[in-house]
Amino acid sequence: MTDTRNHSAPADGYKLLLEFDLDTKVLDDQWDYCDYMSSFVANMVSHNRADPFMFSNLLSATLNELFETVYRTRKEAGQFRFQILRNGPIDRIAMLVPCSADEQQFYIKTMDDICAGDASETYLDLLFSDKGVDRRVGLFELAISYNAELSADAVEDHAIRLTVDLALEPETD
Amino acid sequence: MANPVSASFEFAFDENDQVFTLSGSMRPKETSEIGACLESLRACAMRATGMFYVNVRRLLQSNNIAFNGMASVLMEVCRERPDVDITITMSSVVGWTPRKFNALRRKIPSINVVEYDKDFYPGQAFVEDSSFVSVLRRQTTMTWRHEKHILPRHGIGEGMKIADICCGIGDFAILLFKEFNPTYVVALDHAKASLEYARRMAKEFDVTGVEYVYGDAAEMLLPNGEFDFVTCRHSLQVFDHPERILSELLRICKPGGRVYVSNEKNSHCLGEPRSESIQWTYNEVAKLWKHFNMDIEIGPKSRRLLLDAGFVDIRMESFMVTNLDGDPEEFAEVVRTWRHMFADSMARERGDDEAFIEKFKKGFDDHIFAALHPKGYAGWPIWVASGRKPL
Numbered sequence: 106m107t108d109t110r111n112h113s114a115p116a117d118g119y120k121l122l123l124e125f126d127l128d129t130k131v132l133d134d135q136w137d138y139c140d141y142m143s144s145f146v147a148n149m150v151s152h153n154r155a156d157p158f159m160f161s162n163l164l165s166a167t168l169n170e171l172f173e174t175v176y177r178t179r180k181e182a183g184q185f186r187f188q189i190l191r192n193g194p195i196d197r198i199a200m201l202v203p204c205s206a207d208e209q210q211f212y213i214k215t216m217d218d219i220c221a222g223d224a225s226e227t228y229l230d231l232l233f234s235d236k237g238v239d240r241r242v243g244l245f246e247l248a249i250s251y252n253a254e255l256s257a258d259a260v261e262d263h264a265i266r267l268t269v270d271l272a273l274e275p276e277t278d
Numbered sequence: 279m280a281n282p283v284s285a286s287f288e289f290a291f292d293e294n295d296q297v298f299t300l301s302g303s304m305r306p307k308e309t310s311e312i313g314a315c316l317e318s319l320r321a322c323a324m325r326a327t328g329m330f331y332v333n334v335r336r337l338l339q340s341n342n343i344a345f346n347g348m349a350s351v352l353m354e355v356c357r358e359r360p361d362v363d364i365t366i367t368m369s370s371v372v373g374w375t376p377r378k379f380n381a382l383r384r385k386i387p388s389i390n391v392v393e394y395d396k397d398f399y400p401g402q403a404f405v406e407d408s409s410f411v412s413v414l415r416r417q418t419t420m421t422w423r424h425e426k427h428i429l430p431r432h433g434i435g436e437g438m439k440i441a442d443i444c445c446g447i448g449d450f451a452i453l454l455f456k457e458f459n460p461t462y463v464v465a466l467d468h469a470k471a472s473l474e475y476a477r478r479m480a481k482e483f484d485v486t487g488v489e490y491v492y493g494d495a496a497e498m499l500l501p502n503g504e505f506d507f508v509t510c511r512h513s514l515q516v517f518d519h520p521e522r523i524l525s526e527l528l529r530i531c532k533p534g535g536r537v538y539v540s541n542e543k544n545s546h547c548l549g550e551p552r553s554e555s556i557q558w559t560y561n562e563v564a565k566l567w568k569h570f571n572m573d574i575e576i577g578p579k580s581r582r583l584l585l586d587a588g589f590v591d592i593r594m595e596s597f598m599v600t601n602l603d604g605d606p607e608e609f610a611e612v613v614r615t616w617r618h619m620f621a622d623s624m625a626r627e628r629g630d631d632e633a634f635i636e637k638f639k640k641g642f643d644d645h646i647f648a649a650l651h652p653k654g655y656a657g658w659p660i661w662v663a664s665g666r667k668p669l
Contacts, residue, residue: 155473162374229384
């Protein structure tokens with residue numbers, strides 16, 4: 106992991122909590138990195154939430170699904186960029202994933218499917234599929250089970266920008 | 279924040295209770311990596327008779343590969359052994375589990391999914407009543423006058439990592455923070471209303487060094503051997519399995535660190551004048567708690583409990599909170615709240631008749647009378663004990 110300072114500036118109202126770059130070659134055959142990164146990031150940014158352990162547990166679960174999706178989808182070499190930002194109760198995960206045009210379409214098509222009316226049923230079908238786990242399930246889970254707002258934007262023909270907004274803590278007075 | 283994450287997982291089957299327990303973190307790349315676990319789950323479930331439990335209370339994480347594998351096995355068992363009743367016990371403390379396992383229940387309605395910790399604490403409903411907050415705060419004020427002098431004798435010092443388990447409304451944790459300058463305090467409780475109050479108070483008093491965490495004291499997610507000093511006050515008496523809590527307190531304590539507990543023996547509450555009526559009522563309090571599987575008499579038993587749990591170098595003492603410590607009205611207000619909780623709530627819940635309840639209340643009223651009487655004396659005894667975790 107390398108610390109980089111030249112990422113895009115945080116969006117209005119969002120404060121950057123943590124960011125890193127990673128050469129996707131590092132991920133090759135290093136599945137455990139998904140677990141390590143999600144646990145590390147979740148622990149690092151949870152301390153000032155109302156219930157740090159509960160928040161960390163949920164954030165780690167969501168991050169891991171995202172990292173696993175990236176792991177299973179990426180084929181192109183390049184720099185994977187990760188940012189986590191915060192605006193009040195919302196945590197924003199921003200990822201820049203190097204990928205081919207086909208892989209861009211995977212993300213964009215999945216986002217379209219998530220917006221479809223039967224997304225909840227699709228999520229359950231994916232989650233309990235007897236054909237093993239479909240790589241779309243993580244993104245569906247974030248949207249359906251965690252009520253996350255997701256977007257995927259192609260960056261020219263070599264990367265996808267994923268943005269996930271999560272509110273993991275119940276609202277309090 | 280301490281890292282509660284376990285990178286591996288374990289599974290075990292208790293033949294006697296037909297409970298298959300999964301714990302740790304399951305994030306395989308392929309289902310085959312957890313094949314032995316899934317095969318064991320399938321085999322155990324297939325040969326079960328009647329009820330079959332899957333305990334995921336300490337399964338801190340599972341990715342969709344592992345979850346899909348577990349769900350596939352359970353769906354297969356449901357198809358092939360419809361006579362087996364599957365119950366999944368999860369903990370509301372492990373945030374991801376209700377989301378996933380409730381989805382499984384939607385998929386297979388015949389599978390029961392329950393939050394175990396809701397049923398574990400028999401007296402929880404009484405002590406987690408948010409209206410009880412004010413008396414808890416007053417009680418802490420009264421006991422702190424004594425405990426701030428007692429705690430150093432039990433090994434607390436500056437710069438420690440401290441855990442306050444069953445922290446209630448969190449005021450004791452703040453007092454510890456202010457008095458003993460620890461590096462870090464984590465305060466855990468199972469009552470969400472209390473924790474919300476605790477966080478508000480910490481914010482109000484600008485205390486940023488205490489982390490308030492929702493958790494089950496009998497199955498905490500805090501890591502092993504993490505804390506120099508662990509406190510658990512007035513709480514073993516609320517649980518019907520105090521040994522389970524002590525086992526967890528021992529686990530999270532550093533080797534060489536100490537665990538400090540305080541408990542009551544309510545039948546030893548006293549007052550003059552009207553001592554006989556007071557004595558009768560507090561003897562009845564002990565019986566009432568026993569009815570709800572709680573032991574309000576546990577105070578003097580603390581030494582034995584600590585030794586049985588594996589602690590050494592036990593230190594024990596007692597102190598008496600009295601009406602003379604501060605404002606007698608403060609003492610009276612606490613007894614008024616006990617009167618309400620024990621007589622109006624618990625005794626009625628037990629089904630006691632009105633004659634009993636009136637006599638029961640009379641003892642509390644007499645205790646208040648003693649506390650406020652210009653020549654009276656009223657007392658509430660507390661036992662504190664601590665043990666060292668062996669190196």
